[in-house]
Amino acid sequence: MSNQRPKADVAIVGLGWAGSVMAEELTRAGLNVVAFERGKWRDTSIDFPPAIDPDELRWHTCRKMLQPMSVETMTFRNNSGETAAPVRNWSAFQFGWDVGGAGTHWAGMSWRFLPWDLEAATKTKERYGAGKIDADLMLQDWCLTYADMEPYYDRFERIAGTSGTVGTVGNIKGQTFEGGNVFEGPRSRDYPTLELKDTNWMHMYRETTEKMGYHPFTIPAGNISQAYVNALGITMGPCTYCGFCDFHGCGNFSKSSPQVCILPALMRRKNFTVMTETEILHAVKHEDGKTVKGVKFATSDGEEGFQPADIVCFTAYQMDNVRLMLLSGIGEQYDPESGKGTIGRNYCYQTCSSVTGFFDGAKMNPFIGGGALGVQIDDHNSDNFDHADLDFIGGAGIMGYSINGRPIQNMNGLRPGAKRWGSESKAACARDYQEAAAIFC
Numbered sequence: 001m002s003n004q005r006p007k008a009d010v011a012i013v014g015l016g017w018a019g020s021v022m023a024e025e026l027t028r029a030g031l032n033v034v035a036f037e038r039g040k041w042r043d044t045s046i047d048f049p050p051a052i053d054p055d056e057l058r059w060h061t062c063r064k065m066l067q068p069m070s071v072e073t074m075t076f077r078n079n080s081g082e083t084a085a086p087v088r089n090w091s092a093f094q095f096g097w098d099v100g101g102a103g104t105h106w107a108g109m110s111w112r113f114l115p116w117d118l119e120a121a122t123k124t125k126e127r128y129g130a131g132k133i134d135a136d137l138m139l140q141d142w143c144l145t146y147a148d149m150e151p152y153y154d155r156f157e158r159i160a161g162t163s164g165t166v167g168t169v170g171n172i173k174g175q176t177f178e179g180g181n182v183f184e185g186p187r188s189r190d191y192p193t194l195e196l197k198d199t200n201w202m203h204m205y206r207e208t209t210e211k212m213g214y215h216p217f218t219i220p221a222g223n224i225s226q227a228y229v230n231a232l233g234i235t236m237g238p239c240t241y242c243g244f245c246d247f248h249g250c251g252n253f254s255k256s257s258p259q260v261c262i263l264p265a266l267m268r269r270k271n272f273t274v275m276t277e278t279e280i281l282h283a284v285k286h287e288d289g290k291t292v293k294g295v296k297f298a299t300s301d302g303e304e305g306f307q308p309a310d311i312v313c314f315t316a317y318q319m320d321n322v323r324l325m326l327l328s329g330i331g332e333q334y335d336p337e338s339g340k341g342t343i344g345r346n347y348c349y350q351t352c353s354s355v356t357g358f359f360d361g362a363k364m365n366p367f368i369g370g371g372a373l374g375v376q377i378d379d380h381n382s383d384n385f386d387h388a389d390l391d392f393i394g395g396a397g398i399m400g401y402s403i404n405g406r407p408i409q410n411m412n413g414l415r416p417g418a419k420r421w422g423s424e425s426k427a428a429c430a431r432d433y434q435e436a437a438a439i440f441c
């Protein structure tokens, strides 16, 4: 191939959170890393300074940070008997695009899995017996336990600057403290930065759930509460609760993202190269068919080339990783009829639901908001309650949150029956902007 680049130790495909974390670790270990990103370069000061970040029309309504449908579409069907149809509205799907990927526009809710989540099959059988698991429920443990993951969660939080309930955190080395999440797995130490402050709605939700006997806690946030120098020596600024957070970038260097937390260190390393607007077509295998020797790419000018590398990491969005593995002839494609194959099996996305309540005369002031600003109870999450007489396993965290006060979006959240036009509609907007509050699972 004529357009062959110099050999690298590692080729990284997709420069979002996963790609930038891996590139940081591998370059620090001395390896020569080339990262490929099919989108453009994105940086805080150029793309979302404070004057541009709150542009709701651009970022939230038009979703300019998400994968453009004109470039890449996808088809969908509910079962293999249907004809797949093109998706015309991403709805809840939030595919990242450009450098930083979904890590740039995410809300910043920085959860660790609960220990049960990683061993759901084993723990369910232990507590309720094997008969609890329905024969056609595809349930298995992850290959890692919470104890295996803890050092890596801790490392990530030190890079991301994660804010949480410091001092009264839920579970330090097995000792639980009220005020934090008493249901979480043991942490080796506190969060690196203090928890965010309560809004009016969070305060109401906390007081109410406490009175009901539950255990409310401020959720761990990648909207950091105070200035912080992270584990890579990069300075982050405190969140201003600007309310234009998920789907937006952050102009204050306060939202944990690859741009803010990793790339400033990574871009200074001589053994790191990034190729933007360059799409990976597939990995190329060695003649033995068992290992790969690099990746084939195409630039935005349509020029194709080859990047030789000893290691190839697919760190794009999950569906793109699956697509790339199938295009590269790696692994066995999942077949829903036979249940065989692992590539593409059990894909699942955010299974969330929410409800909005209206509080007559309240002043919720939703213009004070953040992507990860909420108070949650985990009493009904995971296996934190007895399922013996229930016909399901698992559960959900239940959160009162103050995620945004975006004016355009909130005009869609009026009380049922509110007029949609004229002066009555305007009055309803003004009233319900202040009186609405959401609970999210």
Ligand code: SF4
Residues within 6 Å of the ligand: 222, 223, 224, 238, 239, 240, 241, 242, 243, 244, 245, 246, 248, 249, 250, 251, 252, 253, 254, 255, 369, 370, 371
């Ligand atoms: S809410 Fe905070 S973290 Fe989110 S964009 Fe605004 S300042 Fe940044």
